[in-house]
Amino acid sequence: MERLDQIPTQMEFLLPFPPNLTSSPLFSPQYSKSFASITPSSLASNEVDDGSTSNLAHTLLSITAQNSKHGLTSTFGGPQFLSLHRSNVNPWSLGEVTDCLRNKRTREENQHVGFFDIKMKMKKMKGRRKVREPRFSFKTMSDVDVLDDGYKWRKYGQKVVKNTHHPRSYYRCTQVNCRVKKRVERFAEDSRMVITTYEGRHIHSPPDLHLEDSHAQSQLTNFLW
DNA sequence: CGTGTTTGACCTGCGC
C-alpha cells in the first residue's frame, strides 16, 4: 500500500481536454476516461476529504462545458491539456499524515490513493498557522487568463509576485455568503499556461449550470457521490 | 447609477 509520506509533495498529471466535444462532457467517453480514477470510493477512502474534490471536478466540468460551448480550442493546435497538481507550498503536517493513514479504509477502496493529492486541506498547525480553506490548483494551456467556470467572480486585487513576469489576480465569488476565492496567474516557466488556484468550497451551484443544465448538475452529483 | 476593475496602501506571516 502506498504510504502518504511516500507520495511526492507535488505530483502532476495531464488529462486530455477534448476541444471538440459535441455532447455534454459529462457523458462523453473522453470525460469518463479522464475522471475514471476519481471515483466516489476513492474520495470516500480519504478521511480528510471535505468536498473540495467535488468542487474541483465540478469546476473542471464547467470549464470544459463552457469551452466547448464557445468553441474555444487551443491556439497551439492538437488537444488542449489540463493538469492538476497538489500545491507544495503548504505541505501536510505530520499530524495530518498520521491521521490520514490511521483513518484510511480498506485496501480495495484505496486503489486510487494517489489521486487524493488533488485536494489540500490546511489546518491550524501547532497553533501557529491560521486556518485556511481547502485549496486546489490546476494548469490549463490557454490564451485567456480567466477561464469561464460557470461561477461569477469579482476581482479584488492584483499583485506582481517575485520572479514572475505576469501579475497574479485575486478573485472572490460574488455570491452572498460564499467565501470562495481564486487566484489566476501565468505559469512562470511557460507563459502559455494559466495556473488557477481555488480556495474554499462553494455553497451554491454555478449560475450557468443552475439555469441551463440542472439535469447535468444532478447527474454530476450522482457521478461524484 | 450600479457593477466591476485598478492600484497604492496596508496588513500579516515567515525567515533570518
Place this chain on the structure above:
DNA sequence: GCGCAGGTCAAACACG
C-alpha cells in the same frame, strides 16, 4: 525586531 513577500482593502475610476 526587521525586512520581505504575499494577500487584502478600499477609494478612485471605467463602463454599460
